[in-house]
Amino acid sequence: xxxxxxxxxxxxxxxxxxxxxxxxxxxxxxxxxxxxxxxxxxxxxxxxxxxxxxxxxxxxxxxxxxxxxxxxxxxxxxxxxxxxxxxxxxxxxxxxxxxxxxxxxxxxxxxxxxxxxxxxxxxxxxxxxxxxxxxxx
Numbered sequence: 001x002x003x004x005x006x007x008x009x010x011x012x013x014x015x016x017x018x019x020x021x022x023x024x025x026x027x028x029x030x031x032x033x034x035x036x037x038x039x040x041x042x043x044x045x046x047x048x049x050x051x052x053x054x055x056x057x058x059x060x061x062x063x064x065x066x067x068x069x070x071x072x073x074x075x076x077x078x079x080x081x082x083x084x085x086x087x088x089x090x091x092x093x094x095x096x097x098x099x100x101x102x103x104x105x106x107x108x109x110x111x112x113x114x115x116x117x118x119x120x121x122x123x124x125x126x127x128x129x130x131x132x133x134x135x136x137x
Contacts, residue, residue, distance in 0.1 A: 030062055039066045057087025065096060073104035091117050091124035098130055110134060 026045050033042035043066050049059040064079035080097040087093070094117035101110035111134060117127030 027056075027058055030059070034062055034065060039069060042066060055082070055086045057083045060086060061093055061096070064100070068096065068100050068103065071103075073100050076100040077104060077106075089116070089120050091121040091126045094120070095126040095130055098127075098134075102134060107134070 026049055030042045030045035030049065033039075033045065042062065046059040046062040046066070049056050050063075053059070060079050060083035064076045064083060067073075067076035067079060077097065077100045080093065080100060083093055084097065094113055098110045098113035098117065101107075101113055111131065114127045114131040114134065117124065118131065121127065
């Protein structure tokens, strides 16, 4: 007998949040909202995850992408750096950080970021494509 979804068995010690209404995996829901371009809906879910788990790398990454898409490059760079510190390198994260650095006109830093992506993840196309695009600007 499963009681997980029953309203009678939910924790009533705190008010419900937007993340609660998204089901068992708020992170997956937030990523889905982000991929759909529903930034205003995704942001509070990522923020709720961070309130529950400060330093959550994927939530930081998601908020960094939202900031990037909204043209808030300085904020995006800070959030993506924090995600790197929390989760370590991934090709996607390094590429996203590099793209934010390019948008903020930090070309030398972006080039280093893309090269780091290539060095750490040589089988991923992301660093190669981004570095090539940067060099042919």
